[in-house]
Amino acid sequence: MKTKKEQSASAIIELVDVSKEFDGVTVVENMNFSVKQGEFVTFLGPSGCGKTTTLRMIAGFELPTAGKILLNGEDISILPPNKRPVNTVFQKYALFPHLNVFENVAFGLKLKRVETTYVDKNGNEKIKYKKLPKEVIAEKVRKALDIVDLSGFEKRSIATLSGGQQQRIAIARSIVNEPKILLLDEPLGALDLKMRKEMQLELKAMHKRLGITFIYVTHDQEEALTMSDTIIVMADGVIQQIGTPEEIYNEPNNTFVADFIGESNIFTGVMPKDKSVRFCGKTFPCLDSGFEKDEPVDVVVRPEDIKIKPPADDLLNGKVTSVVFKGIHYQILVQCGRFEIEIQSTSAPEVGATVGLAIKPDGIHVMKKIFRVNQFTGVITKRNTVEFGDGEYECDVTQLYPGSHLDEEGYLITAKGEKLDLTDTEVNVEVGLHDITMSDNLDDSGIAQGNIISLIYKSEYYRYIVRTDNEEDYVLACEDLWNENDRVSLIIPKEKIRLTLKPAEGNKQ
């Protein structure tokens, strides 16, 4: 890890503890990062994650609610946009419709004043601000248009240009001012796929040729991986990971990054010992270490890191459920017990065949699990209770449909008056850490029972993991001290069980 001082030495721009609120809603939270001179940095994240807001703060259109923005070590947080040596390429280009191409590109140059020193009548040296001479402006515009491959378009009106051409003019209008940093806010979003791919490569080449620092915003992970030197992955206004495209892809910090970048299989597992991880009912050798014994972890395996072999005892065995040709490879789905695993391979097995899956140690990426909530898949029973994990609990099924109620026979009446039989409906079940209590009364029929396999002191409470006989793990928080290996039953109050409907098959994404 570098210290802060070392970072700012080579950094052209640095954000220190920057936060932004709109009407009390935090959009960007405690952001810290720095960008090196000449780097191509991409903010990547789903829409609404705060990436555009961050860019607008660097441009000066939004002022941070807290924190500092440093440009070459100088605080520019509250400088207006016209005072910043930064130019923006806007999402919808924002080319001035009342000006032609030349006038658009020359807009910034015509506003520029150059400091010139001269000696006045009394022999004093004075500073005068002069406009750029017309020939200089014309020459610079010509060069900028040359860079974006639109020489000779000077006289054209903006309305006669195609989307791709407007895009190029927008870039020319920015780079002609020779900014220290070029900000690009999803500049390729409005172009069709083929044009976008071309422009990606062109932008990358332009970046190399000009040597200007590029800060790029996109929600397209492929675009980010293709173009960037460094990617900053954001979600909910918080930086999830900063790294090179390779690092982000191969070593995701958490399940969000793994899921957002590329295809991935994400499992819940435990680390019985260093360099060994157990998931899907099998133990695999891996390269990760430093976790506590039996600590729950998230495991990410990329589809291309799984090899299909003949079934064997030491492999994960399953049945092929689907094979789809994707051009360069096949996308294969294999059902292994409760788990559906995605595999990419250049050769395809028969659908319905039983195969063994081998994963090399370097294909397994283990990440610390951040526990917020216990998640299960459950089924509604005939008595309107829910079965999940290793037990059956009373629950409030009316929360599945807003405004609904139960009639005397136990059918659900929706707000529109439809009568539904929920028996055997699959639901997502969420139970908070603090909503499960342990009891040593083991007579209660139906509810889950298990042994405490781990307890960690977390300053305010102990965090327990209870494993049932069927290897279902429950994570819970309790202020009282229990002993490891105690057998307990788990009590969950009816109102604390949150149910949501599973999305219908086929439109999962």
Add this chain to the structure above:
Amino acid sequence: MTKTKTKPHFSRKLLAIPYGLFLAFFVLIPLLIIVYYAFTDDNGKFTTEYVRLFFNDGGDGFFGFFKSYTFKTIMRSLFISTMSTLLCLFIAYPVAYIIAKCKLKNKSVLLLLFVVPMWINFVLRINALKELFVWMGTYNRSDTWNMINTIIGMVYDFLPFMILPIYTTIIKIDKSYLEAARDLGATGARAFVKVTLPLSKAGIISGVSMVFLPSMTNYVVSNYLTFRNVKIIGKLIDDYFMGDLWHDGSFIALVLLLFMFLITWLTGGFKEDSETVGTRGTALW
């Protein structure tokens, strides 16, 4: 038995018939009547007598026209409408700009404050204004005051017609244009001059033509506010018609029509490019 008759086919063109009739009866035919009266005498014979009368009213020769009463009235009308239009513009632009840019949620309420007076009968409002001038002692005090009062009346009457189109164009300007200008180094004031002002041009033109042309002929204002001492071209035509001089009056009306045509053409009112059509169309009518 064979059916030879086909069902009457309803085409969209049929929808144009009501408008076509309206156009014929209320625009085209009256126009032709004016042209007819302007070039015929009492016996219905073709004559250019009224053309001669119009130009030679003040005396012989071509320059006689410039001394004529008609010419003076036209000049007076031009002066009043130019001043009224400029004043309207100087008041309306800042008002429209401020309403469009303010962060209030109910901008329309603010806008309504300027539009609501239009709901009260216009003669009533002008009379109220007259009473105000009487109370202030400026009513019919001198020729200059009569002129000033007329212009104030015109501005009061036509201000909403200037505010509305300018407001609609300003509110439609994408704020990314301003951000782009700021980003390229323009101060707030420069960005206004270089971006907002040119982009609201369509609204200004629309507003100007909606104030300038009517204020040339709206003689109700000048009559009420100046004890009939300021005569504008609309009043002149009225005077001829009242005195049963239909031919003289018609020819002046024709001249006025050509005049307005010229002004509309000069301000680009006939241009059909998408930029102005959109904003002009939605401006008010």
